[in-house]
Amino acid sequence: MPELAEVEYYRRVWDAGLRQPVTRVHIHAGKRVTRGVDALAVVNALTGAKLLGSEAHAKQMLFRFSGNAWLGLHLGMTGKLSVAPPDFQPDRHDHLVLFQKKQALVFRDPRMFGRVRFHEGKTPEWWTDLPPAIAAPEFTAALVRDFLNRRAKLTVKAAILMQERFPGVGNWMADEILWQARISPKRLCGTLKPAEVTAVWKRTKSVCAEALATVGVDFSDPPKGWLFHTRWSSKGKCPRCGASLKTAQVGGRTTRWCGKCQR
DNA sequence: GGAGATGTTTCAAG
């Protein structure tokens, strides 16, 4: 379920390997997840290198190794990071495994919508070029307003799924933001009143912050009363008014919302 | 067996 908060959680899972050298690298070359990656270069650079630190930004992760080696991971739809015993036997979905003395760091992604990146030298461009994080002061109301204004004929749901402006927001968070803001996901951005645009901005920030504080820390559930708890069930009800949730494809994704309190 | 899945990328049309 990798959206911003889950990504942050998975990043920390690999902290188990901090400050320890990699003794062996297992990588699947020639797969969709490793496209554009020189597998031999990864093996050569990371074997013997120490994991020095990591960061998460939106749905992306960056792992820094000694020798100026950088590993980027995106979890796609079904990616996961885990820690396994040092004698772990990777199967066909375990596309990258970093073996260390005490454990193995495993990146698994059956559906392969995720991505492995690799770079040697200074901080890679694909990391420094990312848009401002939602938690950053640069993610301003004006930025959101201008973005939505320029997409007058796009549904607001589709707009807040766009990573170039709402980095890290995925399908369930988008539904949560709109439900909390009481705005129908089908509304076109051009019809939003200034107060509604502000609500989108505010709720984006708060939903991200609270998800990071719960899911992001220990995979615990987000706060009580959120749409999150009912949106997965086909019989789900609105936590606010009790009406049955509506379901439709909006912005190309399954969307659930309350037809009564979201206008 | 079929449909759908918490995500991008690409392509074509407007």
Add this chain to the structure above:
DNA sequence: GCTTGAAACATCTC
């Protein structure tokens, strides 16, 4: 050149 929507990607689960 920009915006928008749909298809494609690969595999598993319900």
